[in-house]
Each structure stands twice: as C-alpha cells, then as structure tokens.
Amino acid sequence: MIYFKKTYCIKTAYCVSLMLFLVSFGLHAAPRIDRKALVNRNNPHLTAIDTLGALSVGNGEFAFTVDITGLQTFPREYSRGMPLGTQSQWGWHSFPNTEGFKHGETLKEFDFGRGKKELYAVQFSEKGRRQEAADYFRANPHRLHLGCIGLDLHEAALSEIHNPDQLLDMWNGVIKSSFSVRKTSYAVETSVHPQIDMVAVHIKTKGEKPAIRFQFPYPTGLHTDDGCNWNADDKHRSSIIQRTDKSVIIKRELDSTVYYVSIDWKNKARLIEKTKNYFVLQSDENELYFTCRFTALQPENSNLTVTKTFADAMKYWNNFWKTGAAVDFSACTDSRARELERRVVLSQYLLAIQCSGSTPPQETGLTYNSWYGKFHLEMIWWHQAQFALWNRPRMLEKTLGWYFTALPAAREIARRQGFDGVRWMKMTDPTASEAPSGVGSFLIWQQPHLIYLAELIYRTEKNPETIRKYYNLVQQTAEFMYSFADYEKEKDRYVLKGIIPAQETLRASETVNPPFELSYWHFAMELAQKWRERNGEKRIPEWDELINKLSPLTYNDDHLYLAAETAPETYKDVRFTSDHMAVLGAVGMLPANRLILDGYMKNTLNWILENWNWDKTWGWDYPMTAMCAARMGEPEKAVGALLMDKQTNTYLVNGHNYQDARLRVYLPGNGGLLTAVAIMCAGWDSSQGQNPGFPKDGQWNVKWEGLQKMP
Numbered sequence: 001m002i003y004f005k006k007t008y009c010i011k012t013a014y015c016v017s018l019m020l021f022l023v024s025f026g027l028h029a030a031p032r033i034d035r036k037a038l039v040n041r042n043n044p045h046l047t048a049i050d051t052l053g054a055l056s057v058g059n060g061e062f063a064f065t066v067d068i069t070g071l072q073t074f075p076r077e078y079s080r081g082m083p084l085g086t087q088s089q090w091g092w093h094s095f096p097n098t099e100g101f102k103h104g105e106t107l108k109e110f111d112f113g114r115g116k117k118e119l120y121a122v123q124f125s126e127k128g129r130r131q132e133a134a135d136y137f138r139a140n141p142h143r144l145h146l147g148c149i150g151l152d153l154h155e156a157a158l159s160e161i162h163n164p165d166q167l168l169d170m171w172n173g174v175i176k177s178s179f180s181v182r183k184t185s186y187a188v189e190t191s192v193h194p195q196i197d198m199v200a201v202h203i204k205t206k207g208e209k210p211a212i213r214f215q216f217p218y219p220t221g222l223h224t225d226d227g228c229n230w231n232a233d234d235k236h237r238s239s240i241i242q243r244t245d246k247s248v249i250i251k252r253e254l255d256s257t258v259y260y261v262s263i264d265w266k267n268k269a270r271l272i273e274k275t276k277n278y279f280v281l282q283s284d285e286n287e288l289y290f291t292c293r294f295t296a297l298q299p300e301n302s303n304l305t306v307t308k309t310f311a312d313a314m315k316y317w318n319n320f321w322k323t324g325a326a327v328d329f330s331a332c333t334d335s336r337a338r339e340l341e342r343r344v345v346l347s348q349y350l351l352a353i354q355c356s357g358s359t360p361p362q363e364t365g366l367t368y369n370s371w372y373g374k375f376h377l378e379m380i381w382w383h384q385a386q387f388a389l390w391n392r393p394r395m396l397e398k399t400l401g402w403y404f405t406a407l408p409a410a411r412e413i414a415r416r417q418g419f420d421g422v423r424w425m426k427m428t429d430p431t432a433s434e435a436p437s438g439v440g441s442f443l444i445w446q447q448p449h450l451i452y453l454a455e456l457i458y459r460t461e462k463n464p465e466t467i468r469k470y471y472n473l474v475q476q477t478a479e480f481m482y483s484f485a486d487y488e489k490e491k492d493r494y495v496l497k498g499i500i501p502a503q504e505t506l507r508a509s510e511t512v513n514p515p516f517e518l519s520y521w522h523f524a525m526e527l528a529q530k531w532r533e534r535n536g537e538k539r540i541p542e543w544d545e546l547i548n549k550l551s552p553l554t555y556n557d558d559h560l561y562l563a564a565e566t567a568p569e570t571y572k573d574v575r576f577t578s579d580h581m582a583v584l585g586a587v588g589m590l591p592a593n594r595l596i597l598d599g600y601m602k603n604t605l606n607w608i609l610e611n612w613n614w615d616k617t618w619g620w621d622y623p624m625t626a627m628c629a630a631r632m633g634e635p636e637k638a639v640g641a642l643l644m645d646k647q648t649n650t651y652l653v654n655g656h657n658y659q660d661a662r663l664r665v666y667l668p669g670n671g672g673l674l675t676a677v678a679i680m681c682a683g684w685d686s687s688q689g690q691n692p693g694f695p696k697d698g699q700w701n702v703k704w705e706g707l708q709k710m711p
Contacts, residue, residue, distance in 0.1 A: 033328045033703055035321050039171045042345040044654050046166040049158060051081025052664060053653045055168045055175050056367060057190060057313075058353030060395070062088045062197035062294070063366035064149075068164045070177030070188030071201065071212070073150035075228065077158045082654065082664055083226035083368035086146045088197050089357040090296050092373070092429060093219050093257040094140040105133035106436040107416075112498025112508070114486060118417040121436040134436040141429050143362070143373025144254075145217055145227040146294045147261055149199060151188075152211035152280050156181050168654070170349045173317035174310060184208040192353075193309045194316035198293035200309035205286045212281040212290065214263065216252060224370045224662050233276045240273070247302060250279070264303040265290040320352060325390040325706030327677060334699040336643050339651075344677055346655025347670035348390070355383045355667055356395040359402050359430050364665040367656075374429050378446035378502070381453065381589070382620045382668035382675075388456035389678035391706045397457055403450055403473055406432035414480050421479025424450065442500040442508040444484065445517055445582075448524030450477050455527050460708055467534050478528035481521060482543055485550070493551050495565075496521065502582035503563055505575045513565035515553040519586035522550050522593050523711075552595045553586065559597075561586075561604045571607070578616035581608050581625065588628030591684060591711050602632045609637060614646050619657040619669020622649045623676035630680050630693030638680055638693045639700075642673065675710075682707035 046053050049068050056065040065085045067074050072084040107119040123138065124131040153160075164179040177188040184207030191200050203210045217228035218236045235254070238261075242249040248271050250261040263271065263281065266289035271281045281290060289306040293299065304312070329341035354365030360380045364370040380399070387396040403424075409432040410422035417423065424447055425432065426440030434441070454470040485494040500506060501514035525547050529539045554565040561583050562568065563576040570576040587601050605628050622641050629638035643649075649669075650658040657669030680693025681704045694700035 033326045042342050044168045051078045054082035057192040059194045060356035064199050070190045071150045072148045074158045079226045085368045087366040089359050091144040092141040093144050101133040101136045116418045120441040121434050123438045138435050148215045150213045152213040173313040191313045200291045200306040203288045210283045210288045214279040216277040227369045238277045260295045262293040324392040328703040331701040343651045365667050367665050379668045381449045383671040386674035389708045393457045393460045420483040421476040444499050445502045448520045451524040503580050505579045511564045513551050516582040516585045523590045559600045559603050578613040584628035619666045620672035623672030626676040635695045678707050679710045682709050684710040
C-alpha cells in the first residue's frame with residue numbers, strides 16, 4: 001500500500017510536469033502539422049503542355065529547369081514562356097573589353113547641396129565613349145546558361161508530345177514526367193544533388209531507345225532573356241578532354257571563361273559529338289541512368305550515381321520540410337485560403353532552390369537572366385528576410401557572407417562620394433562591381449538591409465557569436481548612414497536628400513525626405529546602437545542625436561503621408577501614385593516609431609487601397625501592403641492585399657510570381673509573401689495573440705509552428 005502511494009505520487013508529479021512543459025511550448029493548442037501532407041497536396045501537377053509551367057530542381061547554388069519532358073528538350077519553344085535555365089552562382093562571363101573601357105569612365109559628378117561634388121556610376125544619354133563604357137560595365141559580367149540537356153527526339157515538335165503527366169514531388173526533390181511521342185513512351189525522373197551542381201536523370205522507354213542531347217550556347221549579353229545565342233558556334237568551343245566507356249569530361253571555353261561538364265552513365269551507351277558544341281548520348285538499352293555535373297575547375301573524381309543522388313536529395317528535402325516553420329490553411333473555410341496555402345508552400349520551395357546561395361539572388365533567380373543576370377541589393381530583404389522568420393537562418397547566413405567580399409568595393413563607393421563607412425551598391429555581381437545606373441546608383445534603401453537581416457539572424461538564437469560576426473559590417477553601414485544624413489541648423493533637424501527613393505518615379509535632384517527611407521534610417525540607426533551595447537560598447541552620442549532629430553514624415557491637409565516632403569502634389573499627380581507605394585513600408589516592413597502617427601498611416605493605407613494605380617505595381621507591393629494593414633489592425637485588408645486580383649500578383653502553376661511578358665519570374669514577390677504570412681501569423685514585437693494579421697471571423701483557423709516574430 002505504501003509502495004502504491006509512492007508510485008502514484010511520482011506519476012502524478014510527472015504528469016503535472018509534462019503538462020506544464022507542453023503548455024510552455026504551446027503544444028496544447030493544436031496537434032502538430034502533418035507536414036508531408038501539407039507539401040504533397042500542393043505539388044504542381046501538369047497534364048497539359050504549359051510553356052509558363054516549367055518546373056525546377058536545385059540546391060540554392062545551382063538550378064535546372066525542365067519542360068514537359070522532364071529535361072530541356074524544347075528550349076526555343078519555352079524561351080518566351082518559362083525559360084529552361086541551367087544556372088549557378090559561379091557561372092559568369094564577360095565579353096572581351098576590346099576598347100579598354102575603365103570603370104572610372106562611367107562616373108559623373110553631382111551636386112546635391114552638401115557642399116561637395118559626388119561621383120556616381122551612371123548611364124549616359126549622349127552618345128560617345130562614356131555611354132559605351134557604361135553599357136559595357138552594365139552588361140558585363142553576365143550570368144551563363146551552362147548547358148542545355150534534352151531528349152533527342154529526332155526533331156519532333158512540341159505539339160507531338162501526347163499524354164503528358166508531370167509531377168514535382170517537393171517532399172523528395174524530384175520531378176517525375178511521363179509522355180509519349182511517335183509511338184514511344186517515356187518515363188523520366190529528374191533531380192539535383194543538394195550539395196553538388198549536378199543533375200541526375202533516370203529514363204525508361206517503350207519503343208525507341210533514349211538519346212540525350214547536350215548542347216551549349218554562347219551568351220547573348222541581353223538585359224532579359226534565356227542567355228542562349230545558338231548562332232555563335234565560332235565564338236566558343238566544347239572539347240572532350242577525358243573519356244572512358246561510362247563517362248566524359250567536356251571543357252568549355254568562352255573567351256576568358258572556362259568551366260567543365262562531367263557526364264557519367266550507368267547503362268550501355270556511347271557519347272558522340274554531333275556538331276560543334278553539340279553532343280548526343282545514345283543508349284543501347286531502354287533504360288538509362290546518367291548524371292551531368294558542372295564545375296568551375298576540372299573535377300578529379302567521378303560523379304555520384306543517380307541512385308545516390310536521388311537518395312541524398314530525398315534526405316535533404318525531407319529534412320528541409322520537417323524543420324523550419326510550417327503554415328497549414330486546411331482548417332480555414334474562407335474560399336481564398338486554399339490558394340494562399342498553395343502560394344506559401346511553393347514559395348518556400350522556389351526560394352530554397354533559387355535564393356539560398358553564396359551570393360544574393362537575381363530577381364529571376366537561377367531560372368533565366370534579368371538585368372543581365374546581376375543581383376539587386378535592395379531586393380535581398382524581399383528575397384531572404386523570410387528565411388530567418390521561417391526559422392531557417394542558415395540559408396540567410398550563407399548569403400550574408402558575401403557582404404564581407406563586397407566590403408572593399410562598398411567602402412570605395414562611400415569614399416569617392418565623400419562619405420564615411422560603406423555604401424552598398426545596388427546592381428552588382430559576385431565581384432561586387434557596381435553596375436552603372438541612372439536610377440540604382442541613387443538608391444539608399446539597400447543600405448539598412450544588412451543591419452536588419454543581421455538582426456533577424458540574431459533574434460532566432462540570441463547567439464553572441466552573431467554579434468561578433470557581423471558587428472563591423474553593421475557599424476560601418478551605420479557610419480555611412482550617419483554621414484549621409486544632412487543637418488539643417490535653422491530647423492534643428494536631419495534630412496535625407498539627393499536620392500531616388502524606393503518609389504522610383506521620383507528624381508534624385510528634387511527629392512527630400514521620402515517617408516520609407518526616413519523610417520528605415522531611424523530603425524536601423526537605433527539597431528546599430530543596440531548592437532554596440534550588446535557588444536559591450538557605449539552608444540555614439542552623435543548617432544542618438546540623428547535618431548532624435550530625424551525629420552518626421554510629411555503629410556497633407558487630409559492627413560495622408562506624402563511620397564516625399566518635396567512632393568506636395570502626391571495625390572494629384574500620377575507620377576506619385578504609381579510604382580511602389582513605399583510609404584506603406586514605413587509601418588509594414590518596419591515597426592512604428594516616433595516619426596509616424598498611426599491614424600495618419602491608416603488613412604494613407606485606405607487611400608492607397610482605393611486609389612493607387614495598381615496596374616503599375618510590382619509583386620512585392622502586395623505583401624508590403626498586407627504587412628502595413630496587419631500592423632494597422634486591418635486583417636481583412638491584409639488578406640485582400642495578398643490575394644488581390646492583379647496581373648503582377650499572379651502566381652503560376654509552378655508557384656512563380658508572374659509580372660509581365662518580360663518578367664515571368666519575380667522572386668521578390670514570393671519572398672515578400674512568406675514574410676507577410678509570417679507577420680500575419682506570429683505577429684511582431686508589440687502585437688498580442690495568435691494570427692494578428694488574419695480576420696477573427698471564424699473562417700481563418702490558420703495553424704502554424706516555428707515562425708519567428710518580426711521587430
């Protein structure tokens with residue numbers, strides 16, 4: 001009897017402790033999300049040819065996009081739809097600089113009333129050498145299409161593909177395709193290794209034996225296209241430098257660019273050179289396993305097998321989906337919830353394969369070139385803030401390391417313009433060379449991103465090592481921000497001028513105190529001071545003076561915030577009500593601060609929702625509006641913004657945010673969507689309760705786990 005009482009007490013104490021543990025972690029509220037079911041019900045499934053529906057596999061450093069055949073069989077037919085790219089973070093090329101252009105020839109002096117001349121890398125309207133130099137450095141270097149891998153179907157047309165059935169299995173990281181053409185049926189499985197820039201393919205046929213075409217283009221160097229010039233075989237070469245009965249290594253030479261392509265196969269097959277830069281792997285069996293690896297240096301070892309690659313990919317993607325955050329809309333009864341879930345799941349996949357590499361992503365990722373394949377630092381927040389909020393900080397950290405590489409170039413930009421610290425460039429490439437631009441060189445809102453993103457990483461783990469790692473970057477970024485702001489003694493205030501704001505319809509020579517930039521300066525400078533305190537250092541008094549004396553946002557008689565202090569006609573001039581409604585980012589991306597009156601921001605939000613020129617917006621404008629609406633206590637308007645029926649808010653069957661015929665891929669929209677959903681679910685530092693960004697009407701029972709709050 002005594003023994004029974006003792007056991008009962010122990011069991012009771014254990015149960016109480018377990019209950020307290022569960023309560024403390026919030027697990028009593030709902031069962032864990034069935035993540036596999038969540039992912040699988042959103043897998044893209046195509047049963048008809050859709051040239052905007054091309055699917056991709058990748059690993060953040062490398063991506064491979066396929067047509068309905070599971071390979072790149074019809075690159076020309078898809079070039080104006082979803083281009084079939086094979087791109088990497090390291091694969092870049094420059095045309096020969098035969099004219100000996102110097103980057104200094106792109107610089108032009110500007111006087112923004114700061115008592116000095118400032119040199120900016122710009123494009124020139126007048127013809128001549130300086131214009132040609134600017135054009136050269138804007139287009140070079142450009143990202144390469146590394147090679148096209150397709151089925152050799154004996155010149156069959158896309159229209160001859162019958163009974164297509166294609167599934168992107170996101171849980172396992174593989175594309176499964178089946179179809180028939182000319183009495184032969186094909187089953188194709190395609191994957192990419194999670195750590196190696198290598199495609200792995202398994203093909204089975206009934207009828208003709210499979211043949212694989214490896215074709216290598218010369219770059220076009222154009223602003224926006226698939227990067228494939230198929231009519232320049234005399235300008236590059238592809239040489240077999242090593243061969244066995246089951247493998248070859250091809251050396252690619254394009255001007256000064258050299259890289260290698262390693263092809264390994266398992267079954268009985270032979271590789272022949274059909275024409276220059278064009279090879280065919282002909283199988284002697286109805287089943288073929290092969291891998292194709294792309295490297296900057298000549299490889300020393302054979303490729304991993306297809307079976308091993310598929311297994312490694314499955315392990316990686318299973319772990320990706322099981323860790324990090326998840327959001328489940330299946331219990332919601334609002335008719336819009338199903339589509340929102342689809343966009344959210346697909347966006348996680350796309351950003352993982354396209355935007356989690358060692359350099360910042362271009363706006364079209366690793367699918368095809370936009371802005372010559374270069375990346376834009378003002379967009380890095382939109383691509384990658386979500387990684388930290390969705391509890392995948394390592395994916396963000398992998399990219400932030402590039403800022404250390406870019407530090408000398410950023411310091412030089414600040415020096416030549418007469419500022420302290422480092423000025424982060426807008427449009428650039430892995431070398432951190434500043435691309436000349438009549439707009440980008442005058443942007444400043446990319447400057448605080450580094451501080452914000454470093455803070456998001458710190459908040460996920462509160463690790464002092466994060467402070468030590470990024471401290472100098474944060475401080476040098478803030479040094480520029482302090483030196484860039486101008487003090488007006490007569491009004492005892494600091495102003496921002498000589499800039500093109502995020503709403504790019506404004507001119508640098510005319511713009512003073514745009515609202516988003518003012519709010520961002522306040523937010524980031526305060527964070528830089530907090531980082532000093534975390535690092536055991538004192539706050540800088542001059543920085544506090546800037547924080548306390550920054551100009552408040554300017555508003556009109558209707559209590560609506562203006563596009564800039566110098567834009568009094570904001571609500572009467574279409575120039576100020578098109579492009580990005582950046583004013584909403586001042587309390588959306590950012591928390592409220594002393595510069596902003598909540599009631600006025602809510603007025604501005606409502607006016608914009610009713611009157612903005614929404615046909616002249618971009619994909620990330622919708623989540624920015626949603627974040628503002630959530631912080632303003634307008635959850636229905638937040639959901640409405642995320643799912644607004646506008647062309648630039650279109651999400652294709654593969655999950656890509658479509659903009660127009662030029663930008664069929666726009667990944668900042670996907671990243672913004674995930675960031676907005678994070679804040680709508682988990683909230684922000686001063687928010688109360690669960691799901692503050694969703695209506696409390698009983699139709700939005702959104703389940704989530706693992707999300708981080710925003711500041």
